[in-house]
Amino acid sequence: MDKLVLWGIVVIAFLVLGRRLYQRFYDHTQPEHSIRVTVSGKHIKQFMGRSSKEETELPAQRQQFYVSFRARPGDQEQEFQVSEHLYEQLLLNSTGTLVFRGRRFIAFEPDDTSQDSD
Structure with missing residues (x-):
């Protein structure tokens, strides 16, 4: 057994x-693809960190950051894992160019006017 x-x-x-x-x-x-998209969603997945048996404190949580993009209204969303820095910079409904290869996120180049909030 x-x-x-x-x-x-x-x-x-x-x-x-x-x-x-x-x-x-x-x-x-x-092949690498570049398409015009809108940021349609953002979310964070949290996981418990690892710790040894000797540690008495809970380990810090790990986080993974995800952003969803949509090419046109009615199209299916594409979701990619991104860095924390990019996640914090992107605003919902901002537009730009998504660069990806297969299921792998390469870059997001925002339009100049969609990121200005001043």
């Missing part, structure tokens, strides 16, 4: 690793 559990864990680990490698290579082979 112990060997079965061990092999199950090994198989799952290979499947997860294989999927991540496949996605990385797939994205790398895709």
Whole structure:
């Protein structure tokens, strides 16, 4: 029974690793696209950090930042993980050019007029 559990864990680990490698290579082979979009949503996913058994304090939470873009009203949104810095700079409904390759976010170049709030 112990060997079965061990092999199950090994198989799952290979499947997860294989999927991540496949996605990385797939994205790398895709052409780079640039499209005009509007920022349609933003959200943060939080995860518990790791700690050792000796630590008595709770670890700091990790955060991942996501922004959704929409090319035209009625089109499906595309969501990408972005840096905290970019996440804080982007405003909902701002427009610009999204650059991406496969599922990988490359850049967002905002229009000059959509980011001005002064």
